[in-house]
Amino acid sequence: MKKYLVIALVLFTFLSCSKEEGYGGLSSIGGKIFGKDFNSNNVLVSQDYIGGIKVYISKHGDPAYFDSMDSAYDGSFKFKNLHPGSYDVWVFGDCDSCVWDQVYKLVNVQVGKKEDKFIGDIEITF
Numbered sequence: 001m002k003k004y005l006v007i008a009l010v011l012f013t014f015l016s017c018s019k020e021e022g023y024g025g026l027s028s029i030g031g032k033i034f035g036k037d038f039n040s041n042n043v044l045v046s047q048d049y050i051g052g053i054k055v056y057i058s059k060h061g062d063p064a065y066f067d068s069m070d071s072a073y074d075g076s077f078k079f080k081n082l083h084p085g086s087y088d089v090w091v092f093g094d095c096d097s098c099v100w101d102q103v104y105k106l107v108n109v110q111v112g113k114k115e116d117k118f119i120g121d122i123e124i125t126f
Contacts, residue, residue: 021085049075
């Protein structure tokens with residue numbers, strides 16, 4: 001009987017420690033979206049934190065996101081209940097009149113166990 005108990009304990013220990021990135025943990029990743037608005041002459045018209053911007057999160061290197069959310073009225077966002085690991089957080093810019101090709105801004109984030117990581121501002125043009 002002791003033999004089975006030891007085997008079960010060892011299996012439980014190995015299985016419980018191998019968590020992949022994603023939901024179910026005690027960590028979080030947050031930040032703010034800062035937008036710059038340019039006119040057709042590429043002159044900066046306004047800049048501020050902006051809400052309603054879709055923010056995506058995925059495992060690092062995985063192009064398929066597992067969640068998304070809209071930034072709040074003050075530009076803030078926060079993905080909660082994450083396992084420790086490496087994540088990619090990204091947003092798409094929307095600048096029809098800009099001469100440069102801005103498609104998206106991607107930030108790689110490492111988060112530890114029970115860590116609230118604030119990545120700062122992600123700047124986009126619109």
